[in-house]
Amino acid sequence: xxxxxxxHIAGAGSRWATVALLSxxxxxVTAAQVMEASSTTVLRLQPDWxxxxxxxxxxxxxxxxxxxxxxxxxxxxxLKIQLSAWGQLATLSDPVGTGxxxxxxxxLLYVQGAxxxxxxxxxxxxQIISGGAARVLQMDGVNATVAIAKGFGVTAYAGSPVVSRFxxxxxxxxxxxxxxxxxxxxxxIGVSFIEILSGSVxxxxxxxxxxxxxxxxxxxxxxxxxxxxxxxxxxxADLTVSWQVIPTVEIFVKGQxxxxxxxxxxxxxxxxxxxxxxxxxxxxxxxxALPRLAFYGEYQRLWVDGGNGDEAELRVTYRLTRKATVGxxxxxxxxxxxGVTPANGINDFRAWVIYxxxxxxxxxxxxxxxxxxxxxxxxxxxxxxTGSVNWAIxxxxxxxxxxxxxxxxxxxxxYTLTARIGYDFPFLNPKASR
Amino acid sequence: xxxxxxGTALGVMAIVLAAGVVRAGPGSQLQFNPNHAGHKKAGxxxxxxxxxxxxxxxxxxxxxxxxxxxxxGCHKKEKDEGKCGMCHLKADKPGTFVTKPAHLTINHSxxxxxxxxxxxCHLALPEKTSLEKPVPPMSTCLGCHQHSQHxxxxxxxxCFTCHVDLTxxxxxxESFLSHKGNFTRTHPQIARSTSASxxxxxxxxxxxxxxxxxxxxxxxxxxxxxxxxxxxxxWGDFITRHSIEARSNQxxxxxxxxxxxxxxxxxxxxxxxxxxxxxxxxxxxxxxPGSPLFHGTEARKDIVSCAACHDQGAASNCVSCHRVGGxxxxxxxxxxxxxxxxxxxxxxxxxxxxxx
Numbered sequence: 005x006x007x008x009x010x011x012h013i014a015g016a017g018s019r020w021a022t023v024a025l026l027s028x029x030x031x032x033v034t035a036a037q038v039m040e041a042s043s044t045t046v047l048r049l050q051p052d053w054x055x056x057x058x059x060x061x062x063x064x065x066x067x068x069x070x071x072x073x074x075x076x077x078x079x080x081x082x083l084k085i086q087l088s089a090w091g092q093l094a095t096l097s098d099p100v101g102t103g104x105x106x107x108x109x110x111x112l113l114y115v116q117g118a119x120x121x122x123x124x125x126x127x128x129x130x131q132i133i134s135g136g137a138a139r140v141l142q143m144d145g146v147n148a149t150v151a152i153a154k155g156f157g158v159t160a161y162a163g164s165p166v167v168s169r170f171x172x173x174x175x176x177x178x179x180x181x182x183x184x185x186x187x188x189x190x191x192x193i194g195v196s197f198i199e200i201l202s203g204s205v206x207x208x209x210x211x212x213x214x215x216x217x218x219x220x221x222x223x224x225x226x227x228x229x230x231x232x233x234x235x236x237x238x239x240x241a242d243l244t245v246s247w248q249v250i251p252t253v254e255i256f257v258k259g260q261x262x263x264x265x266x267x268x269x270x271x272x273x274x275x276x277x278x279x280x281x282x283x284x285x286x287x288x289x290x291x292x293a294l295p296r297l298a299f300y301g302e303y304q305r306l307w308v309d310g311g312n313g314d315e316a317e318l319r320v321t322y323r324l325t326r327k328a329t330v331g332x333x334x335x336x337x338x339x340x341x342x343g344v345t346p347a348n349g350i351n352d353f354r355a356w357v358i359y360x361x362x363x364x365x366x367x368x369x370x371x372x373x374x375x376x377x378x379x380x381x382x383x384x385x386x387x388x389x390t391g392s393v394n395w396a397i398x399x400x401x402x403x404x405x406x407x408x409x410x411x412x413x414x415x416x417x418x419y420t421l422t423a424r425i426g427y428d429f430p431f432l433n434p435k436a437s438r
Numbered sequence: 439x440x441x442x443x444x445g446t447a448l449g450v451m452a453i454v455l456a457a458g459v460v461r462a463g464p465g466s467q468l469q470f471n472p473n474h475a476g477h478k479k480a481g482x483x484x485x486x487x488x489x490x491x492x493x494x495x496x497x498x499x500x501x502x503x504x505x506x507x508x509x510x511g512c513h514k515k516e517k518d519e520g521k522c523g524m525c526h527l528k529a530d531k532p533g534t535f536v537t538k539p540a541h542l543t544i545n546h547s548x549x550x551x552x553x554x555x556x557x558x559c560h561l562a563l564p565e566k567t568s569l570e571k572p573v574p575p576m577s578t579c580l581g582c583h584q585h586s587q588h589x590x591x592x593x594x595x596x597c598f599t600c601h602v603d604l605t606x607x608x609x610x611x612e613s614f615l616s617h618k619g620n621f622t623r624t625h626p627q628i629a630r631s632t633s634a635s636x637x638x639x640x641x642x643x644x645x646x647x648x649x650x651x652x653x654x655x656x657x658x659x660x661x662x663x664x665x666x667x668x669x670x671x672x673w674g675d676f677i678t679r680h681s682i683e684a685r686s687n688q689x690x691x692x693x694x695x696x697x698x699x700x701x702x703x704x705x706x707x708x709x710x711x712x713x714x715x716x717x718x719x720x721x722x723x724x725x726x727p728g729s730p731l732f733h734g735t736e737a738r739k740d741i742v743s744c745a746a747c748h749d750q751g752a753a754s755n756c757v758s759c760h761r762v763g764g765x766x767x768x769x770x771x772x773x774x775x776x777x778x779x780x781x782x783x784x785x786x787x788x789x790x791x792x793x794x
Contacts, residue, residue, distance in 0.1 A: 038561075044661075046656075046660070046661060048656075048660065053707075063655070063656075065655055065656070067661075069643055071641065071643070074561075074562070086641065086642060086643060088642075088643045088646050088650070090654070090655060092655050107655070109653040109654075109655075110653065111643075111646045111650040111653045111654060112642055112643060112646050112650065114642070131642060132642050132645050132646060132649055132650070134629055134630075134633040134636075134645065134649075135629065135630055135631070135632075135633040135634075136630060136631075139626075139630070139693060140645070140649045140693070140694075142649070142650055142651075142652050142653065166652045166653060167652070186632075186634070192631050192632045192634075193631070194631060203787075204785070205785070205786055205787065205788070212630075214630045214631040215631055216628065216631035216632050226627050226628055226631060228627060228630045228631060235777060236777055239689075240689060242627050244624070244627055254618070262687065262688070262689035263689075264688035264689045264692065264740075264741070264742045265741050265742065267688075267689045267692035267693070267742070268692070268697065268741070268742065268745055268749075269696075270788075271787075271788050272697070272745060272749055272751075272788070273749070273751065273752070273754050273756065273757065273788050273791060273792075274697075274741050274742075274744055274745040274748075274749055274754075274756075275788075276769070276770055276774070276788075276789075277737055277738070277741050277744075277756075277769050277770070277771070278737060278738050278739075278741035278771060279738070279771040279773060279774075280738065280739060280740070280741065282687060282688055282689065284687070288619065290618045290619045298618075300618070300619040300620065302619070302620065306686055306687075308685055308686060308687075308688075309685065309688075309739035309740045310739065313685075313686055315686060317620065319619070319620070319669075321667075329667060331666075331667060333669070337682060337683070337686055339682055339685040339686050342685070342736065342739055342740060345681070345685065348681075348682050349682060350679055350682055352674075352679075354666075354673070354674065356666035356667060357666075358665075358666070358667055366664070368664045368665070368666055369666070370666035370673075370674075372673065372674030372675065374674065374675055374678060374679060376678070376682075380678060380681075383678075386674075386675040386678045388674050388675050390663055390666070392663050392664035393664075394664045404663075404664050406663040406664055408663065410675065412675045412677070412678050413678050414677055414678065418675075420663075422660065422663055424661070
């Protein structure tokens with residue numbers, strides 16, 4: 005089976021299962037009350053640098069989305085089907101490895117419904133599992149959430165992790181769950197577990213603890229940790245405490261720990277060579293100075309492989325009108341020498357604007373200037389500008405044309421042309437095109 | 439595996455879950471529960487009964503629920519026959535609508551001026567069999583194309599535009615939901631605990647724009663170059679920045695991209711050991727023990743970078759020197775043996791590469 009052409013549903017058995025699932029789902033679709041569909045065509049032209057040569061590639065991608073809600077079925081509430089898929093024609097294999105020629109894949113294809121007076125929520129198919137130790141897991145399988153009582157509940161899932169386009173062995177079976185307590189909207193604590201098997205070997209076995217708690221009406225904390233049970237170390241842990249001092253000012257402090265080697269699957273030979281930590285500690289503030297003017301600033305100290313680094317960001321946004329906004333973003337990042345890689349850092353300046361020319365035509369532009377502390381590829385800065393025009397054509401159609409030009413350490417002249425044409429099938433759901 | 443504790447645990451879990459499942463629905467002071475679906479099926483327009491809603495500028499004002507005489511316009515016969523249970527939950531002691539404290543500011547009159555279709559917001563009708571009233575989800579308010587100011591109010595954290603008080607929904611600090619500051623960076627911590635809150639407004643196809651990294655043909659920035667306000671992770675010239683960004687937080691890349699993502703691109707640039715006519719990116723002294731740039735020392739610090747080019751499983755070039763009996767010696771970190779025993783080797787292909 006060619007894995008580059010819808011090959012991520014591995015095996016002939018799974019292929020037939022998919023066909024059967026689609027056939028089964030089609031009949032209830034006809035009884036649905038709400039159907040949303042979208043078609044997005046993206047045409048892109050840009051040069052790519054491969055093995056010392058620059059070649060221009062063209063990519064034509066068609067993304068389709070379909071959501072069917074309120075499917076009537078006795079005993080099942082909120083029955084929904086969601087599909088997101090794409091197909092692509094490319095003249096060049098791009099840096100993210102989609103390959104040239106025709107290719108495609110399914111991002112999401114699941115059916116979801118609630119049973120027993122919405123006490124049990126089931127999702128079946130290709131889906132994204134999020135929360136707790138799962139982090140974000142794209143999976144073919146089943147996910148069930150049971151609301152027990154008084155905010156307590158349990159989520160459990162099992163399935164096959166989606167194989168990436170690079171056919172990387174992320175494991176054949178993943179299963180896990182999370183027990184949670186939601187005392188109020190916004191506060192929740194959970195205990196979770198995940199195990200991923202690659203063949204018969206454990207690729208990942210983690211225990212997670214997470215919580216988000218409104219301590220006082222204007223003081224809240226978010227914390228989580230994922231413990232590798234095999235290595236008996238935390239793969240990551242973080243704590244953020246935010247305090248809304250006055251309605252227009254919020255400050256926060258945060259700390260983060262990661263062990264990057266524990267992000268490698270335990271089946272990787274590189275998982276046995278190292279025992280490293282990356283840590284960060286910082287603070288920030290958000291200030292709505294005026295109804296139209298907002299500031300955001302953040303600084304964090306980094307403890308990375310070679311010593312200490314720093315990261316800071318300042319962002320200013322100003323709303324010209326209800327739909328027109330300008331923004332300025334300044335970012336500083338420094339990482340020390342680690343022996344192999346010299347110390348380096350960036351000063352990044354980005355300015356952007358979104359401006360509606362007419363109710364149907366919106367212009368946007370941004371300029372990004374990155375100054376490197378030390379040269380890379382004999383260049384010490386990059387300047388990239390992007391301009392776009394978005395047109396809400398009407399009757400479900402919308403279009404966008406975008407162009408980007410710049411010069412970087414790797415491209416004396418870099419350009420990208422992107423056209424996007426969207427259609428949302430308003431006759432299926434009149435509300436969508438209002 | 440000892441199956442007995444597992445079976446016991448599963449049994450306990452099943453009992454707990456069953457107890458939760460069979461628990462009765464929430465109690466309520468609800469007195470009156472008309473058959474909305476039946477009315478709809480009969481072609482009765484919402485405003486036939488809820489005519490007073492046209493003038494309602496705030497929730498809780500009188501007139502939004504029909505007086506009995508409105509019902510009796512059609513159901514006088516049933517009342518005469520004593521079929522009170524058709525509408526009243528307590529047929530022996532029929533009550534009327536219970537007015538609940540309003541937690542939201544909704545001007546129905548103003549909304550109806552724009553569009554007289556109730557179903558624009560009220561996506562689902564109350565069910566005769568359920569005591570829970572389906573309230574329009576907040577996504578309905580935020581997703582209304584004609585009134586996109588609600589989305590902006592949400593983005594600005596102006597919760598009190600709609601919410602009368604948030605003690606009923608303790609959402610403070612408002613940044614929990616208002617996506618202030620650099621939400622692209624901060625949302626993973628929030629979503630780890632409360633992804634259910636995210637799902638109130640965002641379906642999975644929203645997440646998939648960025649998080650379906652294993653299947654999507656391009657990053658979100660490519661799809662939405664017209665949204666510079668969204669502060670995408672890979673905005674601008676990320677290729678130049680990526681080695682510095684990766685060193686500042688090695689795990690950040692790994693959250694979405696397996697190391698083979700790096701390998702695939704680095705191979706194209708002839709930076710991997712298995713690429714054709716490979717370039718050597720390593721400094722002098724890389725293979726010289728005692729050198730300040732000796733590869734072993736550096737690998738301890740940044741193993742993810744090594745894996746980005748050399749992770750070819752048993753064919754990785756580290757195996758040839760570091761296998762048992764090889765000239766490279768023991769590559770495991772010092773605390774390795776305190777956490778692992780030699781019995782773990784059996785059956786693990788990765789271990790057997792060096793420990794045949």
